[in-house]
Amino acid sequence: MSRPTLEKVAARAGVSRATVSRVVNGSTTVAEHIRVAVQRAVEELGYVPNQAARSLVTQRADSIALVFSEPPVRVFSDDPTFAGIIRGVSTEADAADKQVVLMLAGSSRGHERVERYTTSGHVDGVIVASMHGADPLPAALARRGIPVVCSGRPLTGSSLPYVDIDNVGGAESAVRHLLESGRRRIATIAGPPDMVAGIDRLTGYRNALRDSGRRSIIAIGDFTRDSGFEGMTQLLEDDPGLDAVFAASDMMALGALQALRRAGRRVPDDVAVIGYDDVPAAPFADPPLTTVRQPTMRMGRELARLLLHPGESSVILPTELVVRESA
Amino acid sequence: MSRPTLEKVAARAGVSRATVSRVVNGSTTVAEHIRVAVQRAVEELGYVPNQAARSLVTQRADSIALVFSEPPVRVFSDDPTFAGIIRGVSTEADAADKQVVLMLAGSSRGHERVERYTTSGHVDGVIVASMHGADPLPAALARRGIPVVCSGRPLTGSSLPYVDIDNVGGAESAVRHLLESGRRRIATIAGPPDMVAGIDRLTGYRNALRDSGRRSIIAIGDFTRDSGFEGMTQLLEDDPGLDAVFAASDMMALGALQALRRAGRRVPDDVAVIGYDDVPAAPFADPPLTTVRQPTMRMGRELARLLLHPGESSVILPTELVVRESA
DNA sequence: TCTCCCTGTGAGAGCGCTCTCAGCCAGCAT
DNA sequence: ATGCTGGCTGAGAGCGCTCTCACAGGGAGA
Numbered sequence: 001m002s003r004p005t006l007e008k009v010a011a012r013a014g015v016s017r018a019t020v021s022r023v024v025n026g027s028t029t030v031a032e033h034i035r036v037a038v039q040r041a042v043e044e045l046g047y048v049p050n051q052a053a054r055s056l057v058t059q060r061a062d063s064i065a066l067v068f069s070e071p072p073v074r075v076f077s078d079d080p081t082f083a084g085i086i087r088g089v090s091t092e093a094d095a096a097d098k099q100v101v102l103m104l105a106g107s108s109r110g111h112e113r114v115e116r117y118t119t120s121g122h123v124d125g126v127i128v129a130s131m132h133g134a135d136p137l138p139a140a141l142a143r144r145g146i147p148v149v150c151s152g153r154p155l156t157g158s159s160l161p162y163v164d165i166d167n168v169g170g171a172e173s174a175v176r177h178l179l180e181s182g183r184r185r186i187a188t189i190a191g192p193p194d195m196v197a198g199i200d201r202l203t204g205y206r207n208a209l210r211d212s213g214r215r216s217i218i219a220i221g222d223f224t225r226d227s228g229f230e231g232m233t234q235l236l237e238d239d240p241g242l243d244a245v246f247a248a249s250d251m252m253a254l255g256a257l258q259a260l261r262r263a264g265r266r267v268p269d270d271v272a273v274i275g276y277d278d279v280p281a282a283p284f285a286d287p288p289l290t291t292v293r294q295p296t297m298r299m300g301r302e303l304a305r306l307l308l309h310p311g312e313s314s315v316i317l318p319t320e321l322v323v324r325e326s327a
Numbered sequence: 328m329s330r331p332t333l334e335k336v337a338a339r340a341g342v343s344r345a346t347v348s349r350v351v352n353g354s355t356t357v358a359e360h361i362r363v364a365v366q367r368a369v370e371e372l373g374y375v376p377n378q379a380a381r382s383l384v385t386q387r388a389d390s391i392a393l394v395f396s397e398p399p400v401r402v403f404s405d406d407p408t409f410a411g412i413i414r415g416v417s418t419e420a421d422a423a424d425k426q427v428v429l430m431l432a433g434s435s436r437g438h439e440r441v442e443r444y445t446t447s448g449h450v451d452g453v454i455v456a457s458m459h460g461a462d463p464l465p466a467a468l469a470r471r472g473i474p475v476v477c478s479g480r481p482l483t484g485s486s487l488p489y490v491d492i493d494n495v496g497g498a499e500s501a502v503r504h505l506l507e508s509g510r511r512r513i514a515t516i517a518g519p520p521d522m523v524a525g526i527d528r529l530t531g532y533r534n535a536l537r538d539s540g541r542r543s544i545i546a547i548g549d550f551t552r553d554s555g556f557e558g559m560t561q562l563l564e565d566d567p568g569l570d571a572v573f574a575a576s577d578m579m580a581l582g583a584l585q586a587l588r589r590a591g592r593r594v595p596d597d598v599a600v601i602g603y604d605d606v607p608a609a610p611f612a613d614p615p616l617t618t619v620r621q622p623t624m625r626m627g628r629e630l631a632r633l634l635l636h637p638g639e640s641s642v643i644l645p646t647e648l649v650v651r652e653s654a
Numbered sequence: 655t656c657t658c659c660c661t662g663t664g665a666g667a668g669c670g671c672t673c674t675c676a677g678c679c680a681g682c683a684t
Numbered sequence: 685a686t687g688c689t690g691g692c693t694g695a696g697a698g699c700g701c702t703c704t705c706a707c708a709g710g711g712a713g714a
Contacts (some may be wrong), residue, residue, distance in 0.1 A: 053700035
């Protein structure tokens with residue numbers, strides 16, 4: 001009834017445990033006819049090595065953790081970033097024959113759980129996908145001696161390897177597009193100032209405007225649709241003459257679109273709108289949303305590669321402006 | 328440098344391994360002052376039990392696998408189903424202090440990998456989230472003696488426990504809504520006939536029409552946007568007089584919307600449209616899409632509960648019609 | 655023929671933990 | 685005093701595997 005052990009296979013094949021182990025692990029120093037005999041025994045018994053026993057001696061787990069250090073709601077709401085990362089990490093891990101353990105570490109209790117789990121030898125390394133650059137988790141894990149890579153530049157001043165997307169460049173390209181299409185008063189609805197994405201996209205906006213000598217018009221949101229609506233409303237009050245807005249997330253852009261419609265402004269005729277993220281809903285917005293697309297899947301792959309091949313250096317990935325009708 | 332072991336803690340606290348183990352695992356038969364001493368030693372050394380060693384003797388892994396038996400593209404494209412399931416499973420697993428191991432088993436190589444991984448004692452049970460009812464994976468795992476629950480009624484005739492969503496009822500409610508708002512020629516763009524969701528939603532459509540004595544007008548799609556566009560185009564050719572369409576997925580509905588627009592039909596004035604899934608893009612469609620929402624997170628929770636408490640019986644969850652402007 | 659090496663195999667020592675079982679020392683009844 | 689509990693603790697076996705090391709056997713070189 002219970003699963004066969006190495007011992008059982010060895011007995012059946014008439015060899016020692018060591019030899020079976022050699023065959024199972026693909027050692028070359030085994031005579032051909034013995035190898036065949038062992039493999040048949042493995043087959044017949046349906047033998048699968050006990051991973052716990054193996055880990056115990058090898059000190060490896062052959063799996064990596066992918067930790068989302070965010071409330072789960074955020075992770076899987078409308079943001080395609082996480083989905084892309086998951087796919088990328090999975091792809092790369094598969095290729096290296098590693099398993100991916102997905103963990104949600106939203107609560108502080110979650111933090112602790114993740115720390116316990118990853119230090120218990122269950123995984124060989126951890127990818128922390130956190131949007132808050134000041135998240136203490138990565139550093140805490142590193143202190144424990146666990147290999148860690150971060151998605152997004154850590155704000156904590158730690159020197160952990162990371163993969164980030166060129167938020168500054170992405171925002172710059174969006175604003176430049178607005179400038180090039182003749183817009184003169186370009187506002188932004190920025191993201192929260194405690195997130196790298198929020199900070200960097202605002203920097204990009206400022207850079208692009210500074211280069212062209214125009215002044216900035218700024219509202220602060222939190223990446224949600226509602227905050228986009230409010231931000232836009234306020235922006236319209238502050239400067240009724242604005243003719244373009246760059247929202248630091250598509251959800252905020254969608255909210256802005258709604259606020260503009262309510263205020264009777266036509267998009268893109270009166271006001272051009274650009275978002276960020278290229279969420280699935282973006283092409284279906286009214287009008288279809290021009291936005292900045294991020295290579296999220298590639299990000300996942302790079303994260304896994306960085307974890308699997310330590311020593312390679314941090315990576316910054318480029319973005320792509322997807323021009324639709326809103327700008 | 329290396330992680331402290333039970334032995335080290337025992338030495339520091341001046342007791343035996345067994346006693347430390349008792350304290351760590353919360354046994355009551357330990358004198359108060361010793362318990363305190365041990366806990367201090369654990370604290371000071373930063374001791375975390377080695378899970379491999381523990382699993383080896385307890386034969387438990389304290390984690391469960393959540394397997395997506397689909398190509399990864401599908402899993403994380405625009406379908407909120409999987410995201411909801413992940414959240415639900417995670418929530419419930421957390422509560423039971425179990426870890427969730429996420430696995431993508433798209434390829435046949437993936438199938439094999441999952442089988443190896445789960446039989447190697449790495450997990451205590453498996454949740455298979457597959458949209459193809461005839462997926463051989465769940466049965467294969469069950470044969471191996473691993474506890475399995477399926478998301479979606481298995482089409483293989485196996486008697487595995489499952490959690491499903493009332494696809495038939497959901498489709499019926501959509502079509503009834505169309506009927507009640509006075510529509511007379513109601514078409515459907517059905518899903519693929521090898522998926523439970525495809526089959527059941529078509530059944531629901533037929534049921535509702537049969538009850539009211541109307542005939543069915545059917546096109547077959549594959550849940551994608553493009554197939555929705557094509558399906559709608561064909562439907563319009565087959566029966567130019569149709570005044571409503573029920574698409575078995577939102578993505579197909581979105582495609583249908585586009586086809587209708589191109590054909591110069593107004594929605595909902597000329598043709599009413601209802602989708603299925605309530606994807607994030609649905610509220611932003613033009614016009615906002617009326618659709619059938621599924622309790623995906625609850626589904627995840629039920630899946631986990633079923634796995635964690637064997638013996639409870641399979642569950643079918645109700646859907647909810649979300650009325651927006653397209654119907 | 656003897657030694658040397660080289661290939662292939664087996665014996666055995668743990669990896670870090672849990673859990674059974676025996677043992678110890680009160681404290682109480684006899 | 686002696687025996688008997690009954691509550692705590694420690695000794696030790698063993699979970700299933702890997703990996704080092706010793707060793708057997710045979711071909712080549714001396």
